[in-house]
Amino acid sequence: NAGVTQTPKFRVLKTGQSMTLLCAQDMNHEYMYWYRQDPGMGLRLIHYSVGEGTTAKGEVPDGYNVSRLKKQNFLLGLESAAPSQTSVYFCASSLGGAVDTQYFGPGTRLTVL
């Protein structure tokens, strides 16, 4: 049981490049989330999904897209990276909504030059 895994762990991009971050969970959770963490701030929700085939915008969705084609995977895409997207990205999953515990992956550190 690996929990929540994220690939890659580190990535450096040049402005304008694109990339996809992959999140996978093996807990059969319905809900999945993408957050970003910036210095001096808590985590902020980018996008989330309440089930396979669904996605919704969170607090800071601009510049990102997501897809949930399979229940266990949640992809975060950057179509044209900008320096403002330099951050640590965390994926999380939960069994249900409401007050169910969210389980977090180890994070992806992204630098955009």
Added chain:
Amino acid sequence: AQSVTQLDSHVSVSEGTPVLLRCNYSSSYSPSLFWYVQHPNKGLQLLLKYTSAATLVKGINGFEAEFKKSETSFHLTKPSAHMSDAAEYFCVVSDTQGGYNKLIFGAGTRLAVHP
């Protein structure tokens, strides 16, 4: 709208002494509250959560927190700090509008533990 304020960005204690990490929240209804811990270069781990049951909540690794509605506080405590407690701690309030668990994070408190 829900919000959470962590009153200290850094807390430093000696090993074996008590830990107090302060958190105040703002909510228009009875909230669910959480404390998460993040060790260096790791993901977040749930320490404890309050969901309108007992106001004193016990978590992992000897931590506990007390929900005080009159003070809108949810402070995290531990009687005796251990070196392994050094980490960043996040107080979190849950916004359940729309039927999903949207977490609103505080800015975090970095706990340092000295020998």
